[in-house]
Amino acid sequence: MSDTSTDNTSISTSVPLVQMTDVGKSYGAVRAIKGINLTVRAGEVTCVLGDNGAGKSTLIKIMAGLHNHNEGTMSISGVETTFASPRDALGAGIATVYQDLAVVGLMETWRNFFLGAELVGSKLPFSGLRVREMKEIADEELRKMGVVVKDIDQPIGTLSGGQRQCVAIARAVYFGAKVLILDEPTAALGVKQSGVVLKYTAAARDAGLGVVFITHNPHHAYMVGDHFIILKLGQTVLDKRRDEVELDELTRQMAGGDELTELSHELKALGGMTNAIRTLDADLNIK
Numbered sequence: 001m002s003d004t005s006t007d008n009t010s011i012s013t014s015v016p017l018v019q020m021t022d023v024g025k026s027y028g029a030v031r032a033i034k035g036i037n038l039t040v041r042a043g044e045v046t047c048v049l050g051d052n053g054a055g056k057s058t059l060i061k062i063m064a065g066l067h068n069h070n071e072g073t074m075s076i077s078g079v080e081t082t083f084a085s086p087r088d089a090l091g092a093g094i095a096t097v098y099q100d101l102a103v104v105g106l107m108e109t110w111r112n113f114f115l116g117a118e119l120v121g122s123k124l125p126f127s128g129l130r131v132r133e134m135k136e137i138a139d140e141e142l143r144k145m146g147v148v149v150k151d152i153d154q155p156i157g158t159l160s161g162g163q164r165q166c167v168a169i170a171r172a173v174y175f176g177a178k179v180l181i182l183d184e185p186t187a188a189l190g191v192k193q194s195g196v197v198l199k200y201t202a203a204a205r206d207a208g209l210g211v212v213f214i215t216h217n218p219h220h221a222y223m224v225g226d227h228f229i230i231l232k233l234g235q236t237v238l239d240k241r242r243d244e245v246e247l248d249e250l251t252r253q254m255a256g257g258d259e260l261t262e263l264s265h266e267l268k269a270l271g272g273m274t275n276a277i278r279t280l281d282a283d284l285n286i287k
Contacts, residue, residue, distance in 0.1 A: 015078045016041050017179050017210040018063060018094070024071030025058050032058040033234040034071070039227070040179055040210040045201065047213045047221035049254055050231035056214050059231070060183055063212070064096040065089030093178030097168040099187060105157030109149055110138035112156045113171050137174070145170045145200055162193030166200045173204060180204050181212040186220050198224050218250040230254060 018040035025032045033055040040046050050056050061067040062074065065083030073080050076092050083089045089096075103112045111134075119130040139152045147166045149159065156164060165185050172180050182201060186194040201224050205211050215221050221228060228245060230238040230253050238245070238253050 014042060016075070017077060018212075019075040019078075020062075020069075020072065021075075022072035023059075023062065023069045023074060025062060025067065025069050026071075031234060033231070036072070036231075036236060037239065038229060040212055042178070042208050042210050043205060044226040045205050045211040045213050045224045046227045046229065047215065047225035048229050048231065049215055049218060049221055049250070051216060051254075053233070054231040055234040056231060057183075058234075060096065060181055060212075060214060063089070063094060063179075063181060065094070090175075093176060094181065095172035095175070095177035095179070096181040097165065097172060097183065097185065099184045103156050103164060103168070106155050108153050109142075109156045109159065109167060110135045110152045113138040113141070113167060113174075117175065141170045141174045142167065145173075145203055147200075160193055160196075161189045162196035165189075165197045169200050169204055173207065173209065177209060179210045179212065181214070183214050184216070185213070186215065186217060194220060216254070218247065218254045222247045222250060 016039045018038070020036055020038040023036045023038075024034045036055075036059060038046065038048070038059070048056055048059060058067065062069050065086040065088050068082055075081060076094075081092065083092070086096075104115065107115070114134050114137075119134050121127040121130060135152050139149075142149065142152075145166055147163060147170065149163070156167060159167070165182075169180065169182075185197045185201070189197065198220060201211060201213060205224070205226075211224075213221060213224060222242075225242060227241050228238065228250060229236055230250075238250075
């Protein structure tokens, strides 16, 4: 028990893998995000929640090196940094698993694992691929994550959605990621497959990675999260650690929070107390 406590203390006091301070991004006259503060630490899952248009995608693109912020600062392992490209972000140990996964469905699982980073026999042109070695590594790394495929040669498109997500996660871990950004990993999955992805998200955290879990589902976030940030119209409306927030509050804020309370009062004024409003009041604890 004391060992776990000591480990958690050392993690929390270490230099953050990513530290964003008052970060903002504008596209011409349109301000996508403003004043965002976000900390990613090793061995923790930072959940970023928000509805469509909240600014989650812009935040991802800044961390992943696709776009530069034009306000505030971003530090990587204590060093203020601005990425020129996604390759720079990868070089700094930040890997992003996007919603569409960027896999080739008809290509073998092991080929997708090494896609763009194939092992070759030598640096000479037209050198052959080290196929057997790549198959062994891909199979071994997937087994470490608890993913066992029937045949490493089977097309990745034949795997379930949850398994494909896990292949992408295992790939990022193998290639040295320190920070893993998961973009809505459970959005298109059923309950069972979502559980598989959440399990491997926790496994990545336990392996010492800093995980940024982007989602609009507070229930999924609360299952794995250590720190929660909710964005609304490009700004932070909630920033709390797990011991500071309950699932009910997280769900309420995601559902609209004070806006729903105001809507309930307006509906009462317009048409009296209906069953739907009573239900809404009960959910929000409005008296």
